Amino acid sequence: MKIALVGIGKIAQDQHVPAIAASPDWELAATVSRAGSVEGVPAYTSLADMLAAHPDIGTVSLCLPPVPRFFYARELIAAGRHLMLEKPPGATLSECHALEAMAAEAGVSLFATWHSREAAGVAPARDWLSGREIRRVTVTWKEDVRRWHPGQEWVFEPGGLGVFDPGINALSILTEILAQPVHLSGAELLFPQNRQTPIAADLRFAHPGGAEVSAAFDWRQTGPQTWEIAVETASGALRLTEGGGKLSVNGEDIAPEGEGEYPRLYARMAELVRAGASNVDLAPLRHVADAFLLGRRETVAPFDF
Numbered sequence: 202m203k204i205a206l207v208g209i210g211k212i213a214q215d216q217h218v219p220a221i222a223a224s225p226d227w228e229l230a231a232t233v234s235r236a237g238s239v240e241g242v243p244a245y246t247s248l249a250d251m252l253a254a255h256p257d258i259g260t261v262s263l264c265l266p267p268v269p270r271f272f273y274a275r276e277l278i279a280a281g282r283h284l285m286l287e288k289p290p291g292a293t294l295s296e297c298h299a300l301e302a303m304a305a306e307a308g309v310s311l312f313a314t315w316h317s318r319e320a321a322g323v324a325p326a327r328d329w330l331s332g333r334e335i336r337r338v339t340v341t342w343k344e345d346v347r348r349w350h351p352g353q354e355w356v357f358e359p360g361g362l363g364v365f366d367p368g369i370n371a372l373s374i375l376t377e378i379l380a381q382p383v384h385l386s387g388a389e390l391l392f393p394q395n396r397q398t399p400i401a402a403d404l405r406f407a408h409p410g411g412a413e414v415s416a417a418f419d420w421r422q423t424g425p426q427t428w429e430i431a432v433e434t435a436s437g438a439l440r441l442t443e444g445g446g447k448l449s450v451n452g453e454d455i456a457p458e459g460e461g462e463y464p465r466l467y468a469r470m471a472e473l474v475r476a477g478a479s480n481v482d483l484a485p486l487r488h489v490a491d492a493f494l495l496g497r498r499e500t501v502a503p504f505d506f
């Protein structure tokens with residue numbers, strides 16, 4: 202099936218282009234980007250021009266930052282194209298609900314992807330936790346924003362999510378591995394004096410079974426980077442490290458098999474299109490929205506790249 206990529210930036214080049222190239226399901230048939238392109242693939246700077254030139258491209262994958270995403274998504278659904286969204290699926294929950302309704306009405310597949318859910322340790326962690334009594338969950342997601350988002354000013358603009366841009370990946374795993382849904386009960390958000398989004402956040406969640414569930418996100422971490430979820434249960438403990446890529450149970454490493462997060466996402470998209478189905482789970486974004494609603498705000502030192 203033919204697919205187009207919109208927004209040829211960091212994640213498109215790092216992950217989407219190689220995943221499509223290796224996929225038995227997809228052929229990259231066009232790109233839309235003001236500055237970026239992919240060698241050997243027809244490149245457009247205007248979405249409307251690409252759509253007019255390629256009625257045979259049935260599916261489009263959006264790799265834009267969250268704020269400009271809705272405009273493109275709406276045009277694509279109106280043009281009858283199936284749509285795959287990078288995380289987060291939109292800048293607001295209402296935008297995402299609107300897209301879901303439009304896609305259903307137009308009869309196209311909409312896939313709100315969460316790449317971290319495809320990390321190799323996540324499905325085995327969910328299976329191991331199933332039926333166990335959860336006592337404590339500790340999420341630690343600490344990385345250096347200068348290393349992972351060099352010069353990406355949009356992450357500190359309204360709608361750019363700040364530290365929730367990586368933090369929502371942790372929340373996408375949390376909401377996948379816990380059988381019982383949690384809800385946010387408190388948060389502290391640290392905003393640099395010169396920025397619109399937080400650079401660090403501490404979150405607490407209420408769990409129906411009374412487990413202590415907390416998350417610490419920080420973008421000021423230099424040196425070792427930490428993307429970890431530790432779960433204590435009444436019958437053993439589990440640790441997901443490296444963003445869900447590694448799993449240990451009771452201190453023993455389990456070697457989960459996996460072909461990579463993005464190849465799995467593109468395989469799932471192919472299944473959805475063939476089945477005429479959609480997959481839109483907004484739980485991770487809901488927790489972020491709740492943190493912005495309920496969080497206590499502190500101002501911290503200015504941040505510059």
Ligand code: NAP
Pocket residue numbers: 207208209210211212213233234235236237264265266267269287288289316349353355366
């Ligand atoms: P990026 O490189 O800053 O942006 C992607 C591309 O989107 C840009 O190259 C730009 O292309 C286009 N773009 C940016 N602002 C735009 C605007 N206002 N209007 C229209 N187009 C615009 O960002 P990224 O790191 O690839 O992230 C994109 C999405 O992928 C985000 O939602 C992010 O959370 C997600 N993601 C990123 C990573 C990562 O490691 N970076 C990992 C997983 C997921 P043109 O200027 O050429 O149009």
